[in-house]
Amino acid sequence: AYEKLWLVAAMLLIVGFIATITYGSVALGITMVGDQQDTVEPTELADDDRFDDPRVEQVGENEYEAYVVAQTFSFQPNPIEVPEDSDVTFYVTSRDVIHSFSLVGTNVNTMVIPGEVAEMTVEFDDPAEYGVVCNEYCGPGHHDMEGEVHVV
Ligand code: CUA
Numbered sequence: 820a821y822e823k824l825w826l827v828a829a830m831l832l833i834v835g836f837i838a839t840i841t842y843g844s845v846a847l848g849i850t851m852v853g854d855q856q857d858t859v860e861p862t863e864l865a866d867d868d869r870f871d872d873p874r875v876e877q878v879g880e881n882e883y884e885a886y887v888v889a890q891t892f893s894f895q896p897n898p899i900e901v902p903e904d905s906d907v908t909f910y911v912t913s914r915d916v917i918h919s920f921s922l923v924g925t926n927v928n929t930m931v932i933p934g935e936v937a938e939m940t941v942e943f944d945d946p947a948e949y950g951v952v953c954n955e956y957c958g959p960g961h962h963d964m965e966g967e968v969h970v971v
Pocket of ligand 1: 891892917918919953954955956957958961962964
């Protein structure tokens with residue numbers, strides 16, 4: 820009987836988390852798209868060559884994919900340039916230690932774990948420049964670990 824109670828408690832907690840994250844609205848004319856907004860799911864990075872050449876790729880009319888590598892103490896590519904009115908799926912990985920990929924002033928924020936790929940899709944409506952920072956302490960250059968996203 821107690822097991823069932825714990826299960827219910829855990830479920831409530833999860834629902835609470837999702838509600839909290841969903842409620843946090845995004846400022847500055849950008850929107851997290853789809854289910855990813857509450858589940859930044861890292862996937863296995865086994866023999867993944869997508870990150871050999873960090874880049875932004877156009878994959879549809881208004882759709883882009885950004886392959887981003889975080890490494891002490893920078894993000895590549897930098898700046899990341901995408902056009903306005905576009906959906907951008909970020910795939911972010913680390914080559915060394917745990918970093919984060921966080922767009923300043925928005926709720927776009929994911930932990931970046933070596934060997935794993937964080938994925939999230941963001942809709943950029945208007946031209947803007949966003950700072951990218953690392954929120955996980957990663958060494959002496961942590962505070963200088965910055966990048967930029969340019970929506971043009
Ligand atoms: Cu990378 Cu802190």
